[in-house]
Amino acid sequence: MTNADNHLLSSLLSGVAVRAQAGPADVTVAGLTLDSRQARPGTIFFALRGAQTDGHQFIPKAVEQGASVIVCEELPAETAADTTYIQVADSAEAMAYMAAAFYGHPSRQLKLVGITGTNGKTTCATVLHKLFRELGYHVGLLSTVQNQIDEQVIPATHTTPDAIRLNELLAQMVAAGCTHTFMEVSSHAVVQHRITGLQFAGGVFTNLTHDHLDYHGTFDNYLKAKKGFFDGLGKQAFALTNADDKRGPVMLQNTAARRETYSLRGPATYRARLIENAVHGLHLDVDGRDVQFRLIGVFNAYNLLAVYGAAVLLGEEPMEVLTTLSGLTSAPGRFEPILAEKTRITGIVDYAHTPDALENVLDTIADIRQPSQQVITVVGCGGNRDAAKRPIMANLACKGSSRVVLTSDNPRFEDPNDILQQMQAGVQPADLGKVLTIADRREAIKTAVALAQPGDIVLVAGKGHENYQEIKGVKNDFDDKQVLQEMFDLLGK
Numbered sequence: 260m261t262n263a264d265n266h267l268l269s270s271l272l273s274g275v276a277v278r279a280q281a282g283p284a285d286v287t288v289a290g291l292t293l294d295s296r297q298a299r300p301g302t303i304f305f306a307l308r309g310a311q312t313d314g315h316q317f318i319p320k321a322v323e324q325g326a327s328v329i330v331c332e333e334l335p336a337e338t339a340a341d342t343t344y345i346q347v348a349d350s351a352e353a354m355a356y357m358a359a360a361f362y363g364h365p366s367r368q369l370k371l372v373g374i375t376g377t378n379g380k381t382t383c384a385t386v387l388h389k390l391f392r393e394l395g396y397h398v399g400l401l402s403t404v405q406n407q408i409d410e411q412v413i414p415a416t417h418t419t420p421d422a423i424r425l426n427e428l429l430a431q432m433v434a435a436g437c438t439h440t441f442m443e444v445s446s447h448a449v450v451q452h453r454i455t456g457l458q459f460a461g462g463v464f465t466n467l468t469h470d471h472l473d474y475h476g477t478f479d480n481y482l483k484a485k486k487g488f489f490d491g492l493g494k495q496a497f498a499l500t501n502a503d504d505k506r507g508p509v510m511l512q513n514t515a516a517r518r519e520t521y522s523l524r525g526p527a528t529y530r531a532r533l534i535e536n537a538v539h540g541l542h543l544d545v546d547g548r549d550v551q552f553r554l555i556g557v558f559n560a561y562n563l564l565a566v567y568g569a570a571v572l573l574g575e576e577p578m579e580v581l582t583t584l585s586g587l588t589s590a591p592g593r594f595e596p597i598l599a600e601k602t603r604i605t606g607i608v609d610y611a612h613t614p615d616a617l618e619n620v621l622d623t624i625a626d627i628r629q630p631s632q633q634v635i636t637v638v639g640c641g642g643n644r645d646a647a648k649r650p651i652m653a654n655l656a657c658k659g660s661s662r663v664v665l666t667s668d669n670p671r672f673e674d675p676n677d678i679l680q681q682m683q684a685g686v687q688p689a690d691l692g693k694v695l696t697i698a699d700r701r702e703a704i705k706t707a708v709a710l711a712q713p714g715d716i717v718l719v720a721g722k723g724h725e726n727y728q729e730i731k732g733v734k735n736d737f738d739d740k741q742v743l744q745e746m747f748d749l750l751g752k
């Protein structure tokens with residue numbers, strides 16, 4: 260729903276292939292919705308075919324609630340005389356064009372950059388937002404963690420919101436004076452036409468590994484979804500890809516946008532060479548300039564290079580970009596270090612809540628640690644979610660750590676001890692001696708900190724930026740970073 264001005268229906272239909280139209284033509288539209296329960300007089304209800312159910316079923320409900328216009332793929336057998344029906348080939352696509360028009364095409368008034376890929380979207384979008392704020396711009400952010408207009412936080416429900424919410428947010432950003440917006444583009448968003456009709460100034464590709472096959476069916480479909488974003492870019496845009504990723508070049512195969520690349524391994528528009536990958540940050544040579552960064556891990560060298568390339572392509576001065584970037588920290592809860600100064604213990608809070616992510620984080624720690632530094636990992640698995648990952652994550656934690664404290668993540672409606680038992684099943688007999696099980700997450704973090712010797716690394720995995728722990732439907736305040744800091748202080752570390 261919206262505060263935007265009212266519009267004549269006909270003014271919203273440009274670009275929409277209307278197959279048939281019935282009912283009053285001169286309708287004034289005051290709002291848009293994809294949920295029949297939100298339909299009101301003056302609103303357009305879009306009947307979308309979803310994953311769970313078919314929105315066409317709810318057309319009578321929307322009419323009953325007073326919807327003025329119904330956009331659908333199939334006209335209902337019975338129509339109401341004072342309701343307008345518009346038949347289109349694809350309701351989701353029509354919704355995207357009409358939402359962009361309804362909100363005054365906000366994407367055309369911004370430099371909008373989309374970031375896609377399996378990993379690194381939140382990191383790149385967030386660091387770009389921070390960078391452009393530091394460079395003095397008013398900037399929007401649409402990300403998994405949160406949406407932002409400058410420093411104002413607007414909670415996010417999706418990585419990429421639906422087309423109505425997305426255009427509404429972009430319009431708010433324009434109204435607030437934003438010149439740039441950085442957004443994550445999920446594969447779901449491409450397939451569901453959430454980004455259709457937007458004008459992008461640029462697109463960035465990070466990498467592609469197996470993910471979301473439950474939704475896309477095959478890896479090829481997943482790849483096509485990501486590629487669809489670049490296929491849709493206009494020739495005024497740039498398309499920046501990771502040349503070191505096997506799928507990087509494929510992404511740009513059919514794009515009309517200017518093709519640009521980044522690489523740590525070979526020739527590319529933007530190049531970096533790793534000088535040092537240490538606990539205190541990355542030391543890189545970027546396009547011949549020696550720069551120290553606060554972000555940690557080789558994967559972040561890629562993220563930093565993508566951010567640098569995008570900023571330069573947006574017209575920023577390379578040296579100023581690098582100087583500013585070197586002082587920035589990562590996205591909340593993404594490999595976020597919490598340092599105990601006295602004892603040089605490094606706490607790391609990371610959102611790794613899947614086997615793949617946990618392995619990735621532990622591999623990164625293995626790369627940066629000195630042989631004398633022990634790794635102590637605190638990890639749990641969420642309740643009412645995929646149970647198959649539980650033993651695997653416990654097993655991986657043992658492989659990559661000297662000590663492991665198994666604990667609760669968000670138990671939700673499950674018994675935490677049941678989850679922990681399933682995790683314990685993945686511990687090899689030889690590793691039993693390094694594992695402790697403490698259901699209370701605060702106690703688990705305390706124990707891990709108590710076990711840490713000067714110089715050690717304490718990884719707290721699974722909850723990243725989350726500031727709550729969900730138990731039996733109640734979200735209790737809980738923040739891994741805060742608790743870790745509290746334990747460093749309490750135990751005199």
Ligand SMILES: CC(=O)N[C@H]1[C@@H](OP(=O)(O)OP(=O)(O)OC[C@H]2O[C@@H](n3ccc(=O)[nH]c3=O)[C@H](O)[C@@H]2O)O[C@H](CO)[C@@H](O)[C@@H]1O[C@H](C)C(=O)N[C@@H](C)C(=O)N[C@H](CCC(=O)O)C(=O)O
Nearest residue numbers: 293294295307309310311312314317417418419421445447
């Ligand atoms: C699988 C998926 O993407 N689902 C999204 C989809 O819902 P759906 O297809 O299940 O919808 P449905 O329940 O079948 O309903 C069909 C239609 O009927 C409508 N309806 C339903 C009931 C009713 O009474 N009246 C009514 O009008 C619904 O509003 C909907 O338009 O359309 C909804 C409206 O836009 C989304 O909220 C919903 O996101 C769900 C909550 C979700 O979990 N999505 C995840 C998978 C997602 O999108 N993730 C990506 C990031 C992934 C990542 O990289 O980590 C993201 O961009 O967030």
Ligand SMILES: Nc1ncnc2c1ncn2[C@@H]1O[C@H](COP(=O)(O)OP(=O)(O)OP(=O)(O)O)[C@@H](O)[C@H]1O
Nearest residue numbers: 377378379380381382403558561562593594610611
């Ligand atoms: N460029 C990268 N390559 C590989 N792994 C990465 C990269 N960047 C981040 N990661 C790892 O993936 C995790 C998620 O990072 P991030 O939140 O930036 O990705 P995302 O693409 O937004 O993920 P999501 O789809 O869950 O929103 C991080 O915690 C980190 O361990």
Ligand SMILES: N[C@H](CCC[C@H](N)C(=O)O)C(=O)O
Nearest residue numbers: 612640641644668669721722
């Ligand atoms: N979007 C994911 C995040 C999981 C985060 C983890 N902390 C958990 O609660 O399992 C989910 O809701 O499954």
Ligand SMILES: [Mg+2]
Nearest residue numbers: 380381403418
């Ligand atoms: Mg994300």
